[in-house]
Amino acid sequence: MGLLTIGAFARASRLSPKALRLYDELGLLPPARVDPYSGYRLYDPAQLERARLVAWLRRLGMPLADIRAVCELEPEAAAREVRAYWARVEADTAARRDLAAFLVDHLSGKDTTMSSDHTTLRIHYAVLSDTGSVRESNDDAGYAGPRLLAVADGIGGGRRAGEAAIEALKPLDAGVPGGELLSALEEAAHRAHESVSALAASEPALRDVGTTLTAMVWSGSRLGLVHIGDSRAYLLRDGELFQITHDHTVVQSLVDEGRITREEAASHPQRALLLRAVGAGSAFEPDFALRDARAEDRYLLCSDGLTGVVPTEEIQRVLASEDDPGTAVRELVALAIRAGGPDNVTCVVAHVAEQAALTTA
Secondary structure (H helix, E strand, O other): OOOEEHHHHHHHHOOOHHHHHHHHHOOOOOOOEEOOOOOOEEEOHHHHHHHHHHHHHHHHOOOHHHHHHHHOOOHHHHHHHHHHHHHHHHHHHHHHHHHHHHHHHHHOOOOOOOOOOOEEEEEEEEEEEEOOOOOOOOOEEEEEOOOEEEEEEEEOEOEHHHHHHHHHHHHHHHOOOHHHHHHHHHHHHHHHHHHHHHHHHHOHHHOOOEEOEEEEEEEOOEEEEEEEOOOEEEEEEOOEEEEOOOOOEHHHHHHHOOOOOHHHHOOOOOOOOEOEOEEOOOEOOOEEEEEEOOOOOEEEEEOHHHHOOOOHHHHHHHHHHOOOHHHHHHHHHHHHHHOOOOOOEEEEEEEEEEEEOOOOO
């Protein structure tokens, strides 16, 4: 079979001539030959496979720059890239779904601070931080209050950056109306970023300071979550443990892209290298989420001093078996110490309970 005109190739590939001209300009799908007299683009039938792949990837919503990279890979590597892209899409969709549900409730005039049976939720909480067995000082910071839980792991300047970030969030512990939860949390996160940036500018020795930040704010039965870095938040619900944050690390990105396994990530030499943080010269791009809490839920916020050495199964066992948050944080920290305690470790545990709301005559 000879070369195909752009019209014939468009019909065979199910791409429009306009799209083919764009992909030619971008170097994504150049024609096999351009007639020197007429300027017509001519395509080799062998290019149909690449053209169809481009069409499928566009239907997935993949950006053109990413499609170009995928098309240059061997099939197995290309499959890993597509899998990693779709994992990111699903994570983003889940976050958008939670936000959409919140906005529907808010705009419909539903009371987001009280459930239909006139009960509201409260939390029992505890926080514990330890230097560990190796480090000389504790760079972690933690906070637990009736409406705010937070963990921060300082970078480059001791715990001052983490403390500054948490201090900027503390006004939220006074209470936030359900309809303002997300915006209040976002504003507080930016205040935290400004506080750490001001700290970095205050002394030459602190110019590279930064911190991770993982925090939750409660309003009735709804909670807002802000997360940046590699500290984590977990939810134990109905006996199952779920990690509800995503690590912003080089190693996690390699896992997401299918380049290494989770088992390989545990011993990777760059496992502590952050892609995002508050300060430290990193991009300030926190994740925000809204979640519905239930009675009997148990939440854990922790620094990587716990998750780096204590298996997930052990964390689940402690959260499920310890009914007192204070006992739970002590047991979790003890597990990290018994595992060698190579890093500072901070844990915040909160148990959700139902509380009858007050009524007025």
